[in-house]
Amino acid sequence: MTISEENYIKVIYHLSLVSPKGVNTNAIAGMLDTKASSVTDMMKKLSDKDLVTYQKYQGVTLTDKGLHSAKMIVRKHRLWEVFLVDKLGFSWDEVHEIAEELEHIKSEQLINKLDAFLGFPVADPHGDPIPDAKGIIKKIEKQLLSEVEINASFHCVGVKDSSTDFLKYLDKQKIALGSVVKVIDKEDFDDTLTVEIDGKRLTISNKIANNLYVQ
Amino acid sequence: MTISEENYIKVIYHLSLVSPKGVNTNAIAGMLDTKASSVTDMMKKLSDKDLVTYQKYQGVTLTDKGLHSAKMIVRKHRLWEVFLVDKLGFSWDEVHEIAEELEHIKSEQLINKLDAFLGFPVADPHGDPIPDAKGIIKKIEKQLLSEVEINASFHCVGVKDSSTDFLKYLDKQKIALGSVVKVIDKEDFDDTLTVEIDGKRLTISNKIANNLYVQ
């Protein structure tokens, strides 16, 4: 599998989680910053390799083989992100780009040794679950902060949006995975929340609360 | 720079150490397992990018820019080899192939953080020197075991041939970097050596002695 093929497979995997019935050509093109015609070409190739099932105009889905490949790429991506943050001291907003390259290193032995070296982590620095060597993903129980009842306490366990802007905002507000959050009040008009994070009171917009997972 | 361009630059660098006057097309083709005509094409491209000076039929040399690029690739290759052996527990005959891929990961920050994480090593698992962030290579004093006087003691500090076969032979004989070697006797006829390695007596051929560096 080439790097390009791997990038396509991974994008189809991520989009499948939202559109399990079939992933659109344009959606793939958007994620990979390429043109729809290029996607169509690649779908034919991936279909020939039995990694996706593709029917003209009907979107694509991953085959079992494609799904397994996708999980292995995601596994590599997330393990490398853990390495970059835990061992090399990168911050969580700096690692995605680098992991985007590291995820294509071929050795299976490498990734399993890395996994052991890191202590078999179950989640990456953004709280996303890491598939194990067999591709099994331990589902992490979580809710969006925006959908949680008032006056109960939770732990931050992940982010939905892992853009630099959002992660830097969280850093600024001293919100990290593990932080304790309690929703004090919710504004009816625009769903703005008053929360207490690690004891400190804070007002956050619905957009923020809608991108932060708690448990 | 593409991965292919980087591989060419690195090979030219290694061959330059032996042929500083100019590296031959066929030599490059041999190292990269490609055809001479492909090399010619690439030399034109690298020349256009000001990474090599190339004149038809006269071989190539690296420009300052090309030399610096080459050293950065070698730096990455060797640092990753240290990581694989010291942190992940690979043996020294397993790391070259993987480092051949890892050396192409782009981030400068990554490699400098990796360097720090590893404790700024000066040599890779095969005893080859690691260029620092500026490209400066601390020359390691060393002699081939085949050229050393009899009855003096040395430390193994590197291998000239780092093929799997040779490294596995050394493993079998319990010879590692750091081992203490003393040449007891040299056979006039074929230069076979009788040596004492970490106290154990051993007979080794000239071919072996000619691929082991001591200091």
Add this chain to the structure above:
DNA sequence: TTTTATTTTTAGTTTTGTCTAAATTTAATT
């Protein structure tokens, strides 16, 4: 110094992955 052998380059293809522009299919509106 010719002749022969080796090395290197040129010319013309191929594969991979991309693009633009045009055609086609499907979805959404009148």
Add this chain to the structure above:
DNA sequence: AATTAAATTTAGACAAAACTAAAAATAAAA
């Protein structure tokens, strides 16, 4: 149901990096 809009695919082209086969330059041998 007909028309318009959006999504998708086809057709044709291009750049990168490789190849084969043939031509040209250099080196070695007679």
